[in-house]
Amino acid sequence: MNKNLSKKSNLYNLMDCTKPNYFKEIFPYSEIPKVTFNNINYPMNIPEDIWITDTTFRDGQQSLSSFTVEQITTLYDYLHKLDNKSGIIRQTEFFLYSKKDQMAVSKCMEKGYKFPQITSWIRAKKEDLNLVKEMGIKETGMLMSCSDYHIFKKLKVTRAKAIQMYLDIAEKALENDIIPRCHLEDITRADFYGFVVPLVNKLMELSSKHNMKVKIRACDTLGLGISYSGVELPRSIPAIMYGLKNECGVPSEWIEWHGHNDFYSVVTNSVSAWVYGASSINTTLFGIGERTGNCPLEAMLIEYAQIKGNLRNVDLRVLPEIAKYFQKETNYKIHPQTPFVGSEFNVTKAGIHADGILKDVEIYNAFDTDKILNRPIVVAVNQYSGLAGIAAWINTYFELEEVNKISKNDSRINPIKKWIDEQYLRGRTTVISNDELKKIVFTYFPDIMKTNESKAI
Template structure:
């Protein structure tokens, strides 16, 4: 059978009908996952075409997966963060959905309070146990979509659940039918997909779900869960670890449209952002993230990272307010007492700061030389320097100009004030200091050197801030 695809205007063979392979023993891919060795990446050199969707977006799991990796949020904290996500995602809903637990009174209160805000985006969804009682609860509170766990690797089917593939598929299809009977949109979480038999279970199961979708007229979303972070984006890598292969396979062999494909990754092998972007590129409209990447073990894909990645791939913000990324970081640090590693991209205190004097000199001459983009304009975070033993006069001058907001009236590195500050700092390090200076320490040094200059600088900064 041939089908003509509008995007390519080509006739493509589609004589593929993968059926469930109900094997007697679990397939554990010991050639890749021997457990006593680092997992191996295998290549079969099969390359699939990119298929960037017309529309892509981000979904959030901060209040579900994120809460499993930290102290639970209070209801007010969930409301505050939900408001920030709405503001970041903008009117076009680039942050399309946010996933909530519904089992405790606190979570139910938070869900109701967020819903009472009346936002279209992020749409509130849930994650529930797969039983009729929970479907009734979701339906009673008016939620349209819910996540359902459908583990798909033999590690889970055989070794955790004690079932065979046929039993697992029949169980899952029965659960999905129950959800559909309540008029609920199921989001099927294909847990551990990067260790699953792709053609022997994943594709046949997805194909059955698409049949149910067609029969019911209700969309059934598939969340591709890279539960242990095994996914790789390398061209020609073999399944089940190939992210391009997984996305392409579900889209082409099972007929899952891009808008119903969602990638959910973990960062066990430092690949979570790359894999999420790859899922977008090869045909998944949605990537599932959490704020600051907080989640199980090494965490989920950081939402703020994919907001920036969206801009890189699309070439525009599409209404996102990226300065809210800084507000989110400040909320976590100030309200939740969460310590963000200082070099974390986009949100760490020093992600765009330098200690090197030669870099500071470049920043002083032209900020673009050593800053990734205009972080002040885009994120509300001006490029900075950390003053230490190797910062030099250029670093000190840049710190003064940035800290006191002297745009248009910058102090030069050869100024008398800078030379006096440098002399104090050099003396401190000569006497054994090993750490960089805090902002308050540097302010005190200026105050001791020239109190009038200090007061003038403080006054100028207050005026600039008040005008904003």
């Protein structure tokens, strides 16, 4: 099954130390973590096929109030609609522990969608695996903590005991024709060649023995990964990807990256995992998740489009609809300036920017957000907008055709600007609302009221 198993794998045996290695020179705890360099540069090795997986219903849900069955099934429908049979959003994972979780999974399975495929997540326990079997799920994630912080402090076992426990549950899954996806928790604080490589080599031996896939999810649990080359392990993403592929023989198609945003690097780190050898990136809708969150699914769709040059059938115009539903149903507030999904991500308020938009929207809009995301560029009006800002607001709000667009030199804009200036001279601090602007624009541009009001956003 796995023809890539490296002959060098036997070079790395488990270092079953009695004293844990916490890499305190890198993670002193009383200080910010350190980046240490060795100036080793690994070659980029982006797989031909890359994709995205989703953990909104597992890792994402842990950070919010529990979703209802209806919310889960509706969001699953939305993920399917967003993927649009492209297979780019390839899988999504679920908890199985409560009756509600099981009911939600059953209802999603009944839909018969090919994408995203339904998978599950369990602890490395046989009783958890029984839940997967009972539900008829063909792949499950299983927790395999790999740093000494987790092995010694949380599990309170030795490295040898931890590996044996992990191998036992992985083999049990394989014996039941269930693909194990091994979640190597806290890999960016783990002894890579003393524990991770020996563990993964054993997992690859199980793969060969049972002639089945064994997937590896590299989990950057605290967001400590470093995306650029020349950095030492355990934080180096290029080194982790190189080691999994070249020292363990794991095919790219079996490697997945799961990141967190504790150091503002989750998107960059995820892209790094792609370009250095992982086929799969794990995400959540809007980046929800523990602490600072996971990698935003929508961000990785945009990254995919940039790397691959297209999004196949993915329908990004569904994103605003998902964001609206999600906020309404969960009371979760997406920051207005969040890229691609925030209510103001393509709203400009600066007069000089508005002047550029008047000349050509491409000056201050990186791509056609109206066509691609169903989000036309918007100009907000405040005390800094000037004549250009007012004209740009009229043109964008009413979606005026080129021949009908208003120039900043149109004399009818002057009294509107005078009214706006007076508002701020009286102490106003808020942006002029669309309703206020619409009312005064209709006063001075009655032709727009007659012919274009129906086109207002």
